[in-house]
Amino acid sequence: MVKNPAKSQLMFDALYTYIENKSSMKLSDDERKLVEESFKPKKLRKRQYFLQEGDVCKYMGFVIKGSSRMFSVDQRGNEHVIRLGLENWWIGDYESYKLLTPARFNIEVLEDTELLLVTNEQMQQLMDRIPAVAAMVKAMDERGAIATQQRMHAAISLTAEERYENLAKTYPMFLQRFPQNVIASYLGISAETLSRIRKNAYQK
Amino acid sequence: MVKNPAKSQLMFDALYTYIENKSSMKLSDDERKLVEESFKPKKLRKRQYFLQEGDVCKYMGFVIKGSSRMFSVDQRGNEHVIRLGLENWWIGDYESYKLLTPARFNIEVLEDTELLLVTNEQMQQLMDRIPAVAAMVKAMDERGAIATQQRMHAAISLTAEERYENLAKTYPMFLQRFPQNVIASYLGISAETLSRIRKNAYQK
DNA sequence: ATCTAATCTTGACATTTATCAAGACTACAA
DNA sequence: TTGTAGTCTTGATAAATGTCAAGATTAGAT
Numbered sequence: 001m002v003k004n005p006a007k008s009q010l011m012f013d014a015l016y017t018y019i020e021n022k023s024s025m026k027l028s029d030d031e032r033k034l035v036e037e038s039f040k041p042k043k044l045r046k047r048q049y050f051l052q053e054g055d056v057c058k059y060m061g062f063v064i065k066g067s068s069r070m071f072s073v074d075q076r077g078n079e080h081v082i083r084l085g086l087e088n089w090w091i092g093d094y095e096s097y098k099l100l101t102p103a104r105f106n107i108e109v110l111e112d113t114e115l116l117l118v119t120n121e122q123m124q125q126l127m128d129r130i131p132a133v134a135a136m137v138k139a140m141d142e143r144g145a146i147a148t149q150q151r152m153h154a155a156i157s158l159t160a161e162e163r164y165e166n167l168a169k170t171y172p173m174f175l176q177r178f179p180q181n182v183i184a185s186y187l188g189i190s191a192e193t194l195s196r197i198r199k200n201a202y203q204k
Numbered sequence: 205m206v207k208n209p210a211k212s213q214l215m216f217d218a219l220y221t222y223i224e225n226k227s228s229m230k231l232s233d234d235e236r237k238l239v240e241e242s243f244k245p246k247k248l249r250k251r252q253y254f255l256q257e258g259d260v261c262k263y264m265g266f267v268i269k270g271s272s273r274m275f276s277v278d279q280r281g282n283e284h285v286i287r288l289g290l291e292n293w294w295i296g297d298y299e300s301y302k303l304l305t306p307a308r309f310n311i312e313v314l315e316d317t318e319l320l321l322v323t324n325e326q327m328q329q330l331m332d333r334i335p336a337v338a339a340m341v342k343a344m345d346e347r348g349a350i351a352t353q354q355r356m357h358a359a360i361s362l363t364a365e366e367r368y369e370n371l372a373k374t375y376p377m378f379l380q381r382f383p384q385n386v387i388a389s390y391l392g393i394s395a396e397t398l399s400r401i402r403k404n405a406y407q408k
Numbered sequence: 409a410t411c412t413a414a415t416c417t418t419g420a421c422a423t424t425t426a427t428c429a430a431g432a433c434t435a436c437a438a
Numbered sequence: 439t440t441g442t443a444g445t446c447t448t449g450a451t452a453a454a455t456g457t458c459a460a461g462a463t464t465a466g467a468t
Contacts, residue, residue, distance in 0.1 A: 072361055080361040082353065095350045104357070141345045146299045148352040149286065153308070155359045156392040157276055157284040160425075179445065188360040190426055195447055364455075383415065394456055399417055 011064045012036050015116055018062070018088055023135035031130045038126055039116040050091060050107040050115070057096035057103045059117035063089050066113025067177050070105045071185065081185040084174060090140075091115075110178065160189045161197050215268045216240050219320055222266070222292055227339035235334045242330055243320040254295060254311040254319070261300035261307045263321035267293050270317025271381050274309045275389065285389040288378060294344075295319075314382065364393045365401050 015035065016027055027035070042061070044050060050068060051057050068085040070093065082105060085091040096103040097120055118126075127134040154166050164187060168175060174183060184194035219239065220231055231239070246265070248254060254272060255261050272289040274297065286309060289295040300307040301324055322330075331338040358370050368391060372379060378387060388398035 072357060074361055080357070082357055082360065094353060098346055098350065141349065142302055145345065145348060145352070146302065148349070148356065149298060152352065152356060152359065153276060153284070153286055155356065156286065157278055181445070191446075192427080192448085193425055196425095199447080385415070395416075396418085396457080397455055400455095403417080 008041050011041055011114060011116060012039070014064050014088070015039065015062055019132055019136045022139045023132040025132035025135055027130070027132055031132065034129060035126065035133070038122040039118050042115045042117050044109045044113045044115070046109065046112050048109055050109060050113075051093060051096075051103055051105065053104060053106050054102045055096075056100050057093040059119055060090050060092040060094075060097055060123070061115035061117050063087055063091060064114040064116065066109055066111045066115075068107055068109040068113060069178070069182055069186075070107045072105050079185060080188070081182055084171075084178060084182070084186055086173065086177060110182070155188065160187065160193060161200070163187050163189075164194065164197050165201070212245055215245055215318060215320060216243070218268050218292070219243065219266055223336055223340045226343045227336040229336035229339055231334070231336055235336065238333060239330065239337070242326040243322050246319045246321050248313045248317045248319065250313065250316050252313055254313060254317075255297060255300075255307055255309065257308060257310050258306045259300075260304050261297040262323055264294050264296040264298075264301055264324075264327070265319035265321050267291050267295060268318040268320060270313055270315045270319075272311055272313040272317060273382070273386055273390075274311045276309050283389060284392070285386055288375075288382060288386070288390055290377065290381060314386070359392065364391065364397060365404070367391050367393075368398065368401050369405070 012032070012035070016032055019035070020027055039062070040059075044066070050061060051070075053073065063085055065087055068091050069081050070083040070085070070091065071079045071081045073079050083091075085107075091107055093103040093105045093107070095101060096105075100120075123133075123137070127137055150170075154163050158166060164183075167183070167187065174186075178186075180194055180198075181191040184191045187194065189197075216236070216239070220236055223239070224231060243266070244263075248270070254265060255274075257277065267289055269291055272295050273285050274287040274289070274295065275283045275285045277283050287295075289311075295311055297307040297309045297311070299305065300309075327337075327341070331341055354374075358367050362370060368387075371387070371391065378390075382390075384398055384402075385395040388395045391398065393401075
C-alpha cells in the first residue's frame with residue numbers, strides 16, 4: 001500500500017520524535033513498530049477536505065507537512081475558523097472522534113498536506129501498550145486545556161485589535177502561513193476589519 | 205482538625221459518588237480512605253476569594269455546595285468571567301495549578317461554599333494508586349476538551365443573542381443560580397445588552 | 409418593617425465592527 | 439505573457455454593542 005517506503009519512514013520519524021519529546025521518554029524498536037502499524041499515511045492536495053460536516057471523524061491526523069483549518073458554516077453561510085493546524089499538530093474534530101457523533105466542523109487543508117491517521121481504538125491500544133504514548137497524550141491534554149483556556153480568555157476579554165496582537169505574539173507563524181481572511185475568521189472578525197487593524201498597527 | 209466529622213463525611217460521600225460515576229468503577233474502602241486522606245475540607249463565605257490573581261493556585265477545589273466565578277480584570281478595570289462553578293464541578297486556575305505559575309484569574313465564591321481541596325502532587329498519587337481516579341480524570345479531561353471546543357465555537361460564531369440562547373439550553377441552571385451581570389460577563393457582553401436581549405426574547 | 413446596597417431596566421448617545429461595493433494587487437496556470 | 443481567480447484594501451453606510459446616567463426593583467441586614 002505504501003508507495004514510497006523511504007519517504008514514509010521519514011514521516012514516522014517525525015512522529016517518533018514528537019512522542020519522545022512530549023513524553024520525555026524513549027521509544028524502543030518494538031514500540032516504534034507498534035506505532036508504525038497503527039498509523040496510516042495519507043496525503044491530501046491543497047483544498048481537499050480532511051473532514052466534512054455531518055461525517056463522523058474516524059481519525060485524528062498527525063500533521064507531517066502542510067496546513068489546515070477547521071471551520072463551521074453558520075445559517076447565513078458565513079464560515080468561522082475554530083482551529084488552525086500546522087506541522088506537528090493534530091487535526092480532527094475531537095468531539096466527533098471520541099463520541100462518534102456527526103462532526104459539526106469541516107477541515108480543509110490549505111497546502112498539500114501529509115498526515116498520519118489513527119483511530120480512537122488504535123490510540124487507546126497504543127496508550128495501554130506504550131507508556132510513552134500514554135504520557136504524550138496526557139501532556140497534550142494538559143497543554144490543550146491550558147491553551148484553550150487562554151484562547152477563551154482572549155476571545156472574551158480582548159478587543160479585536162488586542163486579539164490580533166496577542167495572536168501575533170503567541171503564534172507568529174500563523175501570520176506567515178495563513179492568508180489574512182483565514183486569520184480574520186480565526187479571530188472572529190471580518191477580513192475588512194483585520195485589514196484596517198493592520199493598517200493602524202503599521203502606522204503606530 | 206475537622207470540626208464536624210459527621211458533616212465532613214457527607215462531603216466525601218459526594219466526592220466518592222462523583223468519582224464512581226465518572227469512572228464507572230467502584231471504590232473500595234481502602235481507596236475511599238486514601239481519597240479522604242488526600243482532600244482537605246474548606247469552607248468559604250459568600251464573597252470570599254478562593255484564588256487571587258498573582259497567587260499560585262496550589263489546589264483544585266471540588267465543589268460540594270455553592271457557586272463561584274473565575275474572572276480576569278483588564279487594564280480598563282473591566283471584569284471578564286471565564287468560568288462558572290456549581291456543585292460537583294472543579295474550580296481552580298488549571299494553568300497555575302499545573303505549572304505553578306502566578307494565576308491570571310481570580311476566583312470568588314458567590315454563595316457560602318464548601319469545597320474539598322487537593323494539590324497536584326496528591327492528585328498524581330491518587331491517580332497512580334486508584335484506577336477509578338485515573339479513569340475519572342481521563343473522562344473529565346475529555347469532557348473538558350469537548351466542552352471548551354463547543355464554547356469556543358459559540359464565542360466566535362454566534363451573535364450575543366444566539367450565545368444567550370445557547371447558554372440557556374446548555375446550562376439552564378446557570379440562569380437560576382447566577383445574577384445577570386455575571387451571566388453577561390460570561391457571555392462577553394455588557395449587562396445592559398443582556399437585559400435588552402432578554403426583553404426581546406420575552407416579547408417573541 | 410425599614411433601610412441600604414446590589415441588581416436590573418431603560419433611554420440617549422458613542423463606538424466598534426459588519427456589510428456591501430469597487431478597485432488594486434498577487435499568484436499561478438495556460 | 440496574459441488571463442483569471444483569489445486575496446487584500448479602501449470608502450460609505452448599516453447594524454450591533456458599549457457606555458453613561460437615571461430610576462425601578464429586589465434582597466439582605468438590622
